[in-house]
Amino acid sequence: MRIVIAGGHGQIALRLERLLAARGDEVAGLIRKAEQADDLRQAGAEPVVLDLESASVDEVAERLRGADAAIFAAGAGPGSGVARKDTVDKAAAVLFADAAVKAGVRRFVIVSSMGADPRHQGDEIFDVYLRAKGEADAYVRRLDGLDWTILRPGQLTDDAGTGLVRLEAHTGRGPIPRDDVAAVLAELVDTSATAGLTLELISGPAPVSVAVKSVAGN
Numbered sequence: 001m002r003i004v005i006a007g008g009h010g011q012i013a014l015r016l017e018r019l020l021a022a023r024g025d026e027v028a029g030l031i032r033k034a035e036q037a038d039d040l041r042q043a044g045a046e047p048v049v050l051d052l053e054s055a056s057v058d059e060v061a062e063r064l065r066g067a068d069a070a071i072f073a074a075g076a077g078p079g080s081g082v083a084r085k086d087t088v089d090k091a092a093a094v095l096f097a098d099a100a101v102k103a104g105v106r107r108f109v110i111v112s113s114m115g116a117d118p119r120h121q122g123d124e125i126f127d128v129y130l131r132a133k134g135e136a137d138a139y140v141r142r143l144d145g146l147d148w149t150i151l152r153p154g155q156l157t158d159d160a161g162t163g164l165v166r167l168e169a170h171t172g173r174g175p176i177p178r179d180d181v182a183a184v185l186a187e188l189v190d191t192s193a194t195a196g197l198t199l200e201l202i203s204g205p206a207p208v209s210v211a212v213k214s215v216a217g218n
Contacts, residue, residue: 002026003189004067004105006052006096007074008045009036012111012156015182016073017045023186030063030074052092053084060099069107069189070100082125085132093136101145108146109189111181112137114154114173114200137198147195149188153181154202166204167211174202187212 003020005013008029020027021044028046031037037047048063052074064070072093076084093110100108116133140148154174161179184201187208188194193216206214 001068001190002028002066003069003071004048004064005029005045005071005073006092007072008040008047009033010073010075011158012178012181012185013071013073014039014043015179016071016185017043019182019186021045028063028067030060052095053087055095057095057098057102060095061102064099064103064105067103067105069109070096070105071185071189072096072108072110073185075111076129082128085125085128089129090132090136093133094139097136097140097143097146097148101143106145106147107189107192107195108140108148109185110137110140110148110150111185112150112152112198114152116152141198147192149194149196150198151181151185151188152198152200154200156181162203163208164203164205165208165211166202166206167199167215169197169199171200171202171204174204176202180208183208184212191216193217 007013009031017027028048029040030048030050032051034049040047076088113133115130118134118138120130137150154176157175157177159177161177165180191212
């Protein structure tokens with residue numbers, strides 16, 4: 001498969017790129033800064049410099065053309081303010097989804113957040129973040145041109161992955177290593193039977209492949 005990842009220099013994305021490249025997929029990662037390119041190459045991915053906060057739908061669609069799948073793993077990051085929650089966590093996700101439709105890339109996986117909800121109340125930065133992620137998810141769900149899966153991880157950690165997870169429509173809150181999020185994404189993008197599902201993810205008892213097959217109905 002050829003897979004294009006938005007937010008290609010993110011902590012989850014770099015892990016995912018290594019996994020996908022190791023299994024023989026062709027991977028491209030969209031990045032904002034040229035100086036990030038070497039990190040992607042080391043992960044086995046093709047770096048593509050394109051800022052989703054300023055690019056047009058046509059520009060993004062051009063980078064997506066010919067891909068088998070698209071994964072949105074970009075985020076404004078914990079140090080960002082309210083404005084970038086809107087321009088990255090919401091608007092960039094919407095742009096990437098629209099571009100995938102325009103490029104004819106049906107398989108689309110978006111990394112969201114547990115608790116994401118367009119009706120979430122509050123004015124703190126994290127409240128704005130959850131609202132932005134929820135609005136992006138709601139937008140993607142409305143696009144008939146995508147076979148989408150929404151993944152909502154719990155509290156992200158840098159602990160070593162265990163390969164054991166709980167992946168369900170509702171898991172309750174809990175931690176999940178970024179290693180295991182990447183492993184689940186690698187399985188999801190290859191499992192079209194999970195299209196149309198919104199899934200929560202925390203550490204749990206099931207091997208990643210078993211957890212994905214279970215939610216896919218296999």
